[in-house]
Amino acid sequence: MTLSCRRAAAAAALALALGLSSPIATAQDDPHAACAAVGWVPREVLQRPVGLREAVGPLHDAVTASSKEAQALYDQGVAYLHSYVWIEAARSFNQSLRADPRLAMAYLGLSRVYSGLEDPVAARAALDEAQARAAGASPREQRRIELRRKQLDAMEDAASAEKHLAYKKALDDALAADMDDPELWLLRGNAEERWASGRGQRGEAASVAFYQQALAIVPDHFAAHHYLVHSYENIGRIDDALRHGQAYARLASDIPHARHMYGHDLRRVGRVEEAIAEFRKAYEIEQAYYAAEKIPAGIDWHHPHNLDLLAGCHQHQGQMRTAEAYMRESLAIPSVMEGREFNKKEWPGFLLALGRNEEALEAARELARGRWPSTRAVGHVLAGQALAVTGRLGAARDELLAAEKGLSEVGAPGAMSRSAIDPYVDGLRGELLLREGRRAEAAPLLKDVQRRIRAVPGPDAWTEALYRLESIARAAREAGDWDLAAYTAEQMREHDPAYAGTRYALALVAEQRGDTAAAGREFTAAVDLWKDADPDLAVLRDARARAGKAAIAAPPALSGSSR
Template sequence: MAPNLAHSLHMYAHDLMKTGNVDEAIAQMKQTDGIERNLYKTEGYPSMYDWHHIHNISLLALCYQYQGRISEAEALVKERYETERPINRAQTFYNKMGYPALLIKQNRDAEALPMAIQLTTAQTPGEQAIGHCLVGMIQLKQGQLDPARQSLKASMSALKEAKKHDKSNRLSSWLEPHPKFLSALIALSDPAERDKGLIEIRKFQATARAQYGPDPWAEALFQLETIVQVAWQLNLFDLAEASTKLLAEHDPAYPGTHFALARLAAQKGDAATAQREQQLARQGWSKADAPFLTQNFDRK
């Protein structure tokens, strides 16, 4: 492998992410980042003109999130959010969505909401689609089903507009999973639509499990984890059990997988397995931020 070629290091990290060797993936992407930032300095051009910079720090942020290192992840997604996209403006949503999505995942909805609302009136339909979807996720978490449905409708409308200008269909493939995920969660959360929600959730899980690219694979991991959490919140034990097993199939090494397996074992009265899996989760999150550990392990 070429140790000074940033892209070769980054591509190696792609595979490391999915083999459980996240420490080495982080090392490779940090080295990539260092090479690229030095290049911008010596060559005298801004990082916003290098598409690969945003891609690399996005994956690095996902790896930090994987390990519960939220403050480090946040610094990178904030940089991504604040970086202008002078070319391929239609893909600006890729820069913008990571920061509010991370905040929502960490239950920092009050910080995420203004960003999400701002995206709903952004220049490109892709940003608008993501913005409405993020607003809908926050509304759903607060039990506001009807407002969440309106946000979903607005997101789908913006997605339709984005598709008009998407001749390659690449943009649509990036955007479509987000409103589909929101739609499934809304239906699942409504007792009157639960059967429909279960069907949609299972379809979404099948699609998520089929992701293989580094960005969608990692995003699918956190979405599968969210489904497990929502299933428990709704007291849907069968769904929680099945979804935990799917999460384990997607990534058995993820600390969040061990955390989910611990909860499932505890629910079944298997104290030994619950204790073992929780210990594995703690080991996997050994570098995690204190607030993250408090949020996960100190719940009453």
């Protein structure tokens, strides 16, 4: 039985939980349907008929198709593919095959979709179908099919640098023959990522020139704009990312991910309310799509991700009730990927920030029972934090030991990297040292943790780093280490001076040092930035009260001399 088929029972159970009928009924139409699913999506969903859509990104990739209909549906599939809309890409490619069963490139597109759905067996099977039809394709298409074979070879042996280099060399050779093919330039940019499976999300400086060349060939190529957003975010060029994100949202206005990507960088430049509007628009497009197509939100990887960032923006504004509602909606969706389950760590962190420590402990222990080792390790860390803040240091140390043990299972090629987990483990180790009074050992470790979390590229990591800095500052104050609290508050200022929590942390340090004027300014700034926060937000009420006390205690300003 293939890997795809072994996943069938789990996918069928997920389908039933999400309200889908059993996909097995399509077996008579598709020889692979007995496997029930591709990745986490029931095969029946991927095969549903679909028509042509508007505002999904203009694109034309000429292929050997028997009709304009088949070509147009293929183009639509490629457009969806470039926005990681796996379900609609698959439906479009399958519909193009109904119009032209010999369309080899549609099977190539399905192979890429199935990799996005993390089903390597299905991806290879679809490529085999493309190769079986390659004789009727053009030499250019045949080169593209061979490129996909080399890519899959490299993906299936992710530890092999040689196979990744061979794939890049094959792309370079293909470009020598087809220099004006924007799809090849996009693939070449993708290939600059760490793994051969790169699809535009993890590019850095080396990928930029390839995407810019695609734009030179096709001005305003929406996919090039999309990938440039990711690449520029990853190297910290946020103004450039924002410019390309705006273009992507304009050109693919009905794609939730396009609106979401623009929201990424509006948030980074302090335009948080505008970011909320974009994330909310993505949410509304998704909800309308699920209702119209009768597709459950739980099989769309993007939906919980968008909810997470929407919640994070409301948390930034002090709108904790709204943030919690979105977080709970996201948490209710089953995790279909390691990264998705790992990101559920934000929930215990949110509860800890609100002082709901026992709820945080329960949530962290649920993560510690997670499916993937990365989630289990970080769950133990967060349980340790919840125990430490309530004085149960012995139990917190047990959680640290469990997290350290779990690290040995983390870091397989293509999976969550150990470097993503280490700062959490070291952060708990440092916090325990801090709370045990071993400040000389704790401070350098926690400063190094701050350096590492701030260095992680990408918009999600940027927001996560802000709230983790805030957590360290809070722990330092509780432990009475005001030097570390001051250092961390300055890190928060460098990271996001427009966050009210940053000004609040700076104000508390100034107050402790007896600098009444600075404390008053920072408390007032925090109150102003929390202007739309929940009225009963504890830190807002505290900041307002302390600002008032600072104003009373501050010496009167000198008036001008009279004549």
